[in-house]
Amino acid sequence: MYRDYFVRDLRMIDDVEDIINRNPFRKRVKLYKIRKNPLEELQEAEFKLKYRFSRSTAMFIIDMVKNDLSGDSRGGLIPPHLKVLTALRTWVSGEIQDDAGDLNGMSQATVSRVCKQVALALVAKRAEWIHMPHSEIEQDNVIAGFFSICGFRQVIGAIDCTHIRILKVGGNVGQYYINRKGYSSINVQVVSNANLEIMDIVARWCGSTHDSRIFNESPLKQRFEQSEFKGRLLGDSGFACTSYLFTPISQPNTEKEEMYNIAHSKTHNTVERCIKVWKQRFKSLLQGFKTKLDNTKVYIVALAILHNIAIQRQEQLDDVEEHDEVPVPVPPVTLNNMTGSSARAAFINDNF
Template sequence: MNAINAIVHLANNADPARRRKLYRQRSNPFDLRDLNFEIKYRFNKDTVRTIIDLVEDDLVQSARGGGTCPELQVLVAIRCWGRREVQDDAGDLHGLSQPTVSRICARVAHAIANKANSFIKMPITIGEQERISAKFRAIKNFPGVIGAIDCTHIKIKKTGGDMAQYYINRKGYYSLNVQVVCDADLKIMDIVARWRGSTHDSRIFMESNIKQRFEDRQFRGRLIGDSGYPLLPYLFTPILRPSRPEEEAYNNAHISTRNTVERCFGVWKQRFQCLLHGLPVSLQNGKAVIIALAVLHNIAIDMNDTLLEQHMEQVPVTPQLSTENSVHDNRPSLLRRRSQLILQNFINQHF
């Protein structure tokens, strides 16, 4: 038997129980029409290529060329986050197994979240702060605002352990209470995504880095937030029982201006349906996903990628005056009086 016949004989008589590695057929998502691509992958093709370029070096294949290419990893992760698809279904669509999709989503989330400092940042220079303040003032003539602050609950999987009960929010489901500061363009400038769902908004703020930065007078403007936050010289809240026309006018301007953060949540969650319906991942990976999606939200704004909003059902956002009471106010009475005096002088001067 010559060498060729020997090879054929061995192949024909190979162990039938031995599994052969099968490679699934993979299509190229970039071959889709532009609108269809954007509906399925939440961004236009130029934005997705920008995202791929951003994290490509962090998603390299093995030295032998195996694994999934960075382009496909980013597309798979975005599709899972954006369309709330089951990982098994997303894997079938892209020729991948469910465990592979799970690992890809975690890997891409951490790669993007590691870039957060370049895309999520408060204005530093006086010029930047003045430009943001001017855009806020154009909404309802509310001067001096450089950020709108609020918290939103992101549903997570049921967690175990002794601390599990603290992740249950006042609506009865497990969540992370995520604090966001945004500008008038709905861009996220600061985000905190580590607090349990039962934590009050005011506590998150009082222990946040952004509060300390305002205390250190790094900013010339102020934040606006709902009545769940304490009134501070650099954080204006609504007047719950207005007694003068000027206070009514202040409240109306405050509601319309602060509504930017509600709209930010609406656009953010509409683009990424997992933020609306829940994150089917571990708690640690969930925190990375939230930060990564904030980065992607800002990239979309920078790229003026808004076509998706015209073709998808929008998350309803209704401006309203929050009636949620703040936690027990244990600030020194002198600070409370000073904050109230600053607010009244502001109202008398501008309204």
């Protein structure tokens, strides 16, 4: 059904060759690259190897955003399916845009524009794909998912932060993007459920920002303080302990506290595995982005949406590496909320 686009491109090549034959002294002739159709030409195994999604899921994504991608780009009309596949190839492989463009017959500049178009089209669907559980039934299902891991009660999300490498930022603000490992990054806050889906993401803070500050200034904290959710979050020592966000005991003194720490670690590990799978699926998250800062922030959210689509459609990722990066150390928060510490102590006493 996409064949007309490629026939048109082939005719364009033939016309140019005719011009060259008639006028061999012509100085400038622009040759259009032949745009192949991976949906039709690649076998399923090869397609998934290149795009990290099955053909059916790729078609699902194309159908979801195609109405927002019906515009012209310089270099000829590019069909929506080719725009999506080009963006996917760029993000999942971590290749430079020119390499991804060669596969689909586009210049580097065109690939850059296409990636931004696809990312914006995906982010327009954010509320549909990235959200905390709304109804009581949805919250109960998320809580049950966490409880099934090792019996930790009333957990509605696991929270953590991860650094995405970016190009060095110029100007006076550049120093604030340098994290504790010495490279420029965006510190991204992620909340996941037990199925490794991303339920909340904040991708706008510079790399030197402490994890606790990102949460303290997020809309999600306000929603918990307004008792919008019946469960609580689990976070590491980089967050302050509150009545709605439990952290580990820094120095457990009793058997109950040790049992709590073990259960906390196993349950909180879901968000760590979520981030690992997310980055392994999209190598550009591992290797970092070389795009404009504003575009990079959009790409991160778009890739979170694609991650959730992959999880919900059971797209298996068989080659997740055990050690993919060295985490940026986060200083522990020592000033915990007294009410939070009391709530945690009561919870430990009642459940362990």
